[in-house]
Every structure is written in C-alpha cells, then in structure tokens.
Amino acid sequence: MTTDVRVLRQADWDEWYENLLRAFGGVAESSEERALWNVLTEYDRSLGVWDGESCVGTAGAFSFRVTVPGGASVPAAGITAVSVAATHRRRGILTAMMRRQLDDIRTWGEPLAVLTASEPAIYGRFGYGIGTLQISAEIDTDRVRLSVPPGTDDVRLRYAVPAEVLDACEAVYARLVPQRPGMLARRSGWEGLGLLDSEDQRGGASPLQCVVAERDGEVVGYTRFRVKPEWGPTGHNGAVMMVDVEGLDPAVRAALWRFLFDIDLTSTLRTRGRPVDEAWQHMVSDIRRCQLRMKDSLHVRVVDVGAALEARTYQAPVDVVFEVEDSFCPWNEGRWRLTGDAKGAVCARTEDAPDLALSVRELGAAYLGGVSLASLAAGGAVRELRGGALAEASTAFTSVVAPWLPHGF
Structure with missing residues (x-):
C-alpha cells in the first residue's frame, strides 16, 4: 500500500470534502451548508489519506467540550467526516486513521473522543461504546391531548425571524448545557447549524420558522420548525416538522410543546433526536399514538x-x-x-x-x-x-x- 496519512491542508479541502460526500452517496450539499462546514473544519485536527494525487480517506476531530455527570465541561475530540473511498476498502486505511487520531488526541490532553456513527457496527473495535440514545416520534395531534403544568399560561409566545433572535436562543441553549450530560458547549460559528435551511433539508415543508417564549420580556425558550401542508379527501392532513425546542423550565417547555401541537391545519407532529426522558412523554394522553422510535446517538471513547x-x-x-x-x-x-x-x-x-x-x-x-x-x-x-x-x-x-x-x- 502506497497511501500516505497526513494533516489536511486548506488548499486540499475541496478534494477532501468531495471524497467525503462521495462516500456518503455523492449527493451535493447546498452552497450554504458546504460553506459552513468549510468554516468549521479544524485543519490541524483533520486528516487526509492520499494515494498519489488522489484523496482516498478523510477524518476530522472538532475541539468540543462535553458536559459530564456533575456538570463539568470536559474537553472531547468530536470525531467527524470519516470516510474511505470505495476503491480502497480493506487496505487498513480506516484503522490507520483511527490509530493516528487517538494518538493525537492523547497528545492534545483530551480524555474523551466522541462521534455519531453512520454504521454503528464499525467503531466498537476501536473502543467506542454507545453512550447516549435518542428518540423520535410521530404524534397524532388530532387524537393526542397534552396536559401542561401550572404556569404554562403565563409564558408569552411570539413568532420571530430565526436569524434575528439567534443570539437570544443561543443564550438559552448555553444555560442548559451544564444541566444534562452529553450536551456540547457551542463554540463560535456552530450557532449557524441551527439556521441551515436549504430546499433539500425541508423535504417539501416550509422555510424554517421560529417561535420564542418570553417571561418578563426575557427570552426563556424557543422552538424552530417547519410546516408541511397536506390535504386529503376529508380535509387537512399537514405535519409540523420540529427541528428543536428548548426552554429554561417545565412551564416554558410545555408552552412550546403545546404550541407545536396546536398549529392550524396540521394533524401530525414529527420530532427526531430528542432526549429519552423528555417530559412531554408523561404529558400526552396516549403514548401509543406517538409512535416512539429509539436509536443510538453519541458514541463515547475513553x-x-x-x-x-x-x-x-x-x-x-x-x-x-x-x-x-x-x-x-x-x-x-x-x-x-x-x-x-x-x-x-x-x-x-x-x-x-x-x-x-x-x-x-x-x-x-x-x-x-x-x-x-x-x-x-x-x-x-x-x-x-x-x-x-x-x-x-x-x-x-x-x-x-x-x-x-x-x-x-
């Protein structure tokens, strides 16, 4: 094998990224999303594998801080963009990148590495264990009622342009980070992830919408979502596609969930990637009509x-x-x-x-x-x-x- 593992140079990013996209099916991303990942790439923590002049392997490691039990924010390498060209399978390229990454992470003094896996079976042999799960749901909001706690009616909700309230939403998120293990402290630039809104991400739904929750004039929660209008023989059958929802206390969170349940001309609320113990599951009238699904999320490597x-x-x-x-x-x-x-x-x-x-x-x-x-x-x-x-x-x-x-x- 004549391949060479080396630190990514900025001049090589386009070829490196194209190799990554091809490994994940070859579907082009929007220019907005591509530009964001270009900005977020940490070149000195990213690796490329080269066979002559061709990039045949990719891997990166974001410099994250992750909340652990007790509330501490611990340095963690966020392993990302791992791919091997289909022409170069079974040549030890993935193992070589994993070996180099973990050696580097040790020298950086970071006690953890974390990743999300496109194929969960791959990473166990490199010492990663499934550390968090997540649930998705498809809730029949025509038939499922939501009971809310006291104080919910005191929360004021208003529509807002997502970009115009981004700082306020990020401030809410930052206050929540120490409260739950697995949450990532967002570095500068990562806030843009919540605003990505290309056509391919909408799936036929509306552009991204945002509602903020306020109490005494302060933003204390938010939800971002899309609405997909649909009509059938008996009338409306639209769906709300939740992107995220965060609130500083139970009443705020309940107010936002109730809003999502009650949007006109919709009968389904679709959520994905939510905490497995999220309180709305105990507020619904019929959990069976919520169609819960569970999957792995964060893989953790000590x-x-x-x-x-x-x-x-x-x-x-x-x-x-x-x-x-x-x-x-x-x-x-x-x-x-x-x-x-x-x-x-x-x-x-x-x-x-x-x-x-x-x-x-x-x-x-x-x-x-x-x-x-x-x-x-x-x-x-x-x-x-x-x-x-x-x-x-x-x-x-x-x-x-x-x-x-x-x-x-």
Whole structure:
C-alpha cells in the first residue's frame, strides 16, 4: 500500500470534502451548508489519506467540550467526516486513521473522543461504546391531548425571524448545557447549524420558522420548525416538522410543546433526536399514538481512563478497582482504582485485586450515566469479581437525567 496519512491542508479541502460526500452517496450539499462546514473544519485536527494525487480517506476531530455527570465541561475530540473511498476498502486505511487520531488526541490532553456513527457496527473495535440514545416520534395531534403544568399560561409566545433572535436562543441553549450530560458547549460559528435551511433539508415543508417564549420580556425558550401542508379527501392532513425546542423550565417547555401541537391545519407532529426522558412523554394522553422510535446517538471513547473518570462526579459513594482491557490504546490497560462521590473523584493505577473487569468500550458506554453497568454485565460485557461491586458501581455511575446529544456534527 502506497497511501500516505497526513494533516489536511486548506488548499486540499475541496478534494477532501468531495471524497467525503462521495462516500456518503455523492449527493451535493447546498452552497450554504458546504460553506459552513468549510468554516468549521479544524485543519490541524483533520486528516487526509492520499494515494498519489488522489484523496482516498478523510477524518476530522472538532475541539468540543462535553458536559459530564456533575456538570463539568470536559474537553472531547468530536470525531467527524470519516470516510474511505470505495476503491480502497480493506487496505487498513480506516484503522490507520483511527490509530493516528487517538494518538493525537492523547497528545492534545483530551480524555474523551466522541462521534455519531453512520454504521454503528464499525467503531466498537476501536473502543467506542454507545453512550447516549435518542428518540423520535410521530404524534397524532388530532387524537393526542397534552396536559401542561401550572404556569404554562403565563409564558408569552411570539413568532420571530430565526436569524434575528439567534443570539437570544443561543443564550438559552448555553444555560442548559451544564444541566444534562452529553450536551456540547457551542463554540463560535456552530450557532449557524441551527439556521441551515436549504430546499433539500425541508423535504417539501416550509422555510424554517421560529417561535420564542418570553417571561418578563426575557427570552426563556424557543422552538424552530417547519410546516408541511397536506390535504386529503376529508380535509387537512399537514405535519409540523420540529427541528428543536428548548426552554429554561417545565412551564416554558410545555408552552412550546403545546404550541407545536396546536398549529392550524396540521394533524401530525414529527420530532427526531430528542432526549429519552423528555417530559412531554408523561404529558400526552396516549403514548401509543406517538409512535416512539429509539436509536443510538453519541458514541463515547475513553482516551485517558484516569483523567476521564476523575472529570465527572458520582451519584453515590464508590470505591472500586476496574480491570480495563484496551488493546487499541494500551496505555489504558490494567487496573484503576476509582474512589468518588457527588463532590468529586480520584482515579489512579493500582496493584489491588480487581472488582470489575470490562473493556474500554463498556467504560465509554457507561461514562455519561445513561447506560447501566449492570445491564452491560447482564449481556456478558462486564464481569463482577467482588460481590456487591457491580451494584455499587452501577448506582454511582447513573445520571439523574438521561445524557443527550443535541445535534450532530
């Protein structure tokens, strides 16, 4: 094999990006979306694989900060734009890029790597575990009623031009980031993701619309959505296509959901990528008519076991020794003693007898608190070596709210 893995140069971006698009089907993006990803690309953290003059592999790593249990914002490499040309399969190109990335991430001092997977089966062998899930729904708003909490009627809603209220919406989002594990602190430029509105993204629906929620003149929530008008023999059958909805308290969120339920000439509300524990599921009159679907979302890779486990807090006191297997990143292998509680934690190498044995993949899956170590053990992926250690660790790792990735990358 004569391929060469190297850091992406700005002059090579167009060819690099075209190779990525071709690997995902070859459908051209809008100029607006392409320009945004060009601006967001971090060249010194992106890799290209070249066979002579041709780009045959791509991979990038955004410099993110992700919320972990306890509210800390932890540096994480957001792995993105991973592709290998169909002409160069089974030559070790993906493995070479994954190897280079994780070595780089370690030198950058970032304890975590995260990604969303087009094919979830690919990344487990590189130590990534599924750390968050998400739900989508198609709600029959003609037949499903929504009960709202006290204070909902005190929230004022108004239509707004999405770009004109972007700063206010981003301020709401920023206040929510520390409250839920898995959320990403948005760096400058990323706010543009919420305004993308090309024809191919609409699916026959309207241009992007926005409604903000206010209390005492302050924006305390927002929703962005599209409406797809449809008519049948019996009348209207339109759909609301929710893009996002955020609010600072239950009444604000309920007011926004109620608004989406009640838009004239629509009978369906379609949502995607929402938290699995979102409160609207307990406010609807008939959950079966909401057609819930669940899928994987954020895949988590622990790059530095000690630093990662020390960065978060724990729901209950914990003192366990993990025997960690990590053949792809051998610096993680061995025994680690974790002691911690709701105030903080220490994780260091030890020669003490292990209490639990697992691979780094399971550690990543459980890291954000949404996947139970006990459930992983029930599937044979975690072994209990000291009686009671599994229950202790499972309880400690749990998050009060389900982890959630608010948007892709």
